[in-house]
Amino acid sequence: MTEDKRIKEYVNVTVKFKKDGQMIPVNIEWENGKVYTVDRVLDIRNAASLKAGGCGIRYLCKIMGMQTYIFFEEDKWFVERKMPCAEDS
Amino acid sequence: MFVLYNIPRDRGIMESIILHADLNSFYASVECLYNPAIRDLPVAVCGSVENRHGIVLAKNQQAKKVGIKTGEAVWQARLNAANLVVVPPHYDRYLRFGNLAREIYCSYSQRVQPFGMDEAWIDISFPGRTIEQGYEIAQQIRKRIKFELGITVSIGVSFNKVFSKLGSDMKKPDAVTVISRENYKDLVWPLDVGELLYVGRATKKKLSNWNINTIGDLANADAVFIHDKLGKCGTILKDYATGNDYSPVENTEHETIIKSIGNSTTPPKDLCSLEDIRITSFVLAESVARRLREHGLKGKTVQIYMRDCDLEGFERQGQLSDYTNISTEIAHRAIKLVKANWYFQKPVRSFGIRVTDLASSKGPIQISIFKEENKRFKAMDLEYSIDSIRKRYGPYAIQRAALLNTRSCGDLSDSTEALMREVSFNTGEAR
Numbered sequence: 403m404t405e406d407k408r409i410k411e412y413v414n415v416t417v418k419f420k421k422d423g424q425m426i427p428v429n430i431e432w433e434n435g436k437v438y439t440v441d442r443v444l445d446i447r448n449a450a451s452l453k454a455g456g457c458g459i460r461y462l463c464k465i466m467g468m469q470t471y472i473f474f475e476e477d478k479w480f481v482e483r484k485m486p487c488a489e490d491s
Numbered sequence: 492m493f494v495l496y497n498i499p500r501d502r503g504i505m506e507s508i509i510l511h512a513d514l515n516s517f518y519a520s521v522e523c524l525y526n527p528a529i530r531d532l533p534v535a536v537c538g539s540v541e542n543r544h545g546i547v548l549a550k551n552q553q554a555k556k557v558g559i560k561t562g563e564a565v566w567q568a569r570l571n572a573a574n575l576v577v578v579p580p581h582y583d584r585y586l587r588f589g590n591l592a593r594e595i596y597c598s599y600s601q602r603v604q605p606f607g608m609d610e611a612w613i614d615i616s617f618p619g620r621t622i623e624q625g626y627e628i629a630q631q632i633r634k635r636i637k638f639e640l641g642i643t644v645s646i647g648v649s650f651n652k653v654f655s656k657l658g659s660d661m662k663k664p665d666a667v668t669v670i671s672r673e674n675y676k677d678l679v680w681p682l683d684v685g686e687l688l689y690v691g692r693a694t695k696k697k698l699s700n701w702n703i704n705t706i707g708d709l710a711n712a713d714a715v716f717i718h719d720k721l722g723k724c725g726t727i728l729k730d731y732a733t734g735n736d737y738s739p740v741e742n743t744e745h746e747t748i749i750k751s752i753g754n755s756t757t758p759p760k761d762l763c764s765l766e767d768i769r770i771t772s773f774v775l776a777e778s779v780a781r782r783l784r785e786h787g788l789k790g791k792t793v794q795i796y797m798r799d800c801d802l803e804g805f806e807r808q809g810q811l812s813d814y815t816n817i818s819t820e821i822a823h824r825a826i827k828l829v830k831a832n833w834y835f836q837k838p839v840r841s842f843g844i845r846v847t848d849l850a851s852s853k854g855p856i857q858i859s860i861f862k863e864e865n866k867r868f869k870a871m872d873l874e875y876s877i878d879s880i881r882k883r884y885g886p887y888a889i890q891r892a893a894l895l896n897t898r899s900c901g902d903l904s905d906s907t908e909a910l911m912r913e914v915s916f917n918t919g920e921a922r
């Protein structure tokens with residue numbers, strides 16, 4: 403079984419501020435310019451990212467039917483990007 | 492507002508439950524979190540070799556297993572582990588993680604007293620709460636630190652601060668240890684007396700000469716004998732050993748009162764002459780004086796700290812005639828102390844200046860008819876002007892002529908390390 407290696411990837415995120423000040427990510431812009439809409443935020447909590455390295459507010463989001471984590475650390479957003487496997491290259 | 496104080500058990504109703512949380516291998520854990528690729532390798536956080544700060548500041552569990560010790564030189568550490576990963580420190584990250592951990596502690600109690608960046612006491616005493624419930628709370632904190640911060644913590648649970656600190660050292664990493672009134676004799680008393688808070692090398696040597704080798708030996712030693720030999724401190728240490736420590740955990744609602752401000756440096760080269768000391772004194776005194784002014788303080792006692800190339804050190808202190816935050820006055824007093832106490836038998840490896848006996852700089856002052864007070868006021872104005880210039884144009888915009896060739900030392904005046912204040916156990920003293 404190949405190890406699930408991830409790297410920290412900072413991304414642009416469009417955020418909606420709720421009346422109570424809570425931030426909700428609306429869409430994420432990938433490095434190639436493609437924008438992915440966040441269909442639903444399933445969970446928000448403080449957590450560490452052991453795979454990519456860092457800690458902050460962790461948003462569990464549903465994007466295109468897939469669940470993924472987005473982290474807000476200090477004043478930046480990052481995702482745990484999958485490292486390309488050797489066979490893929 | 493009413494304040495409920497913890498009352499000693501034999502005199503009151505509420506048993507104290509105090510946690511001591513110690514973040515394991517703090518610097519190294521934070522570095523490993525940010526670089527998962529090195530997590531399974533021996534990692535040491537080390538200062539800059541070029542600036543002669545090349546010692547191991549912290550290491551992870553893997554490095555500990557191969558015998559790497561905090562304080563040893565980088566080259567010595569590499570002899571133990573050829574695959575040792577050496578990383579530079581990131582103090583801004585450590586400060587952030589220290590604060591995040593503290594926020595978690597504060598969600599369980601308002602009485603949280605930090606002890607350095609990576610340790611804290613948390614008083615969770617509550618009428619009717621048992622030590623077993625204290626254990627449960629400690630487990631919750633341990634799990635939250637691991638999940639939310641990605642690092643581990645060891646927690647000691649006990650009925651006083653000293654024993655809870657001993658407890659946090661017993662099981663590492665990521666563990667909780669309970670030292671109760673029922674088990675402290677079994678757990679604490681067999682420990683080496685050097686493990687007890689405030690028993691340093693010198694005190695341990697003295698105690699050893701009197702055949703006091705364990706904490707139990709100290710607890711059972713004759714009180715009069717200990718007082719005769721070690722004075723008031725001896726009595727306090729004996730109380731610590733017997734579990735009679737009633738020192739309170741400071742409330743976070745009250746800002747820690749600064750008791751002293753100081754800076755020390757290990758310069759790129761050993762200091763071999765009075766001229767070297769003089770230059771370094773001015774660098775340190777400028778930093779100390781600036782920080783005094785920033786906090787709106789003045790001090791009346793100057794302390795120096797010196798350590799030679801064999802790492803033997805001492806401290807001396809002397810009073811000033813007036814409260815001051817003028818760097819020249821602090822530097823001159825420090826140089827005078829050096830002249831009176833140091834004979835340059837050995838080169839000086841590290842040197843520090845601290846100002847204590849602090850008072851507000853805004854309070855009224857008694858001026859003297861025998862001194863040229865105008866000169867002092869002018870010197871004070873000058874220092875405030877220098878602060879302003881440096882704030883606008885950088886730390887090297889204006890300097891003493893004597894310091895023009897000492898930029899490597901001058902770096903410390905604005906370094907982050909200057910902000911790292913260790914906090915003393917009893918007084919909340921910033922050092």
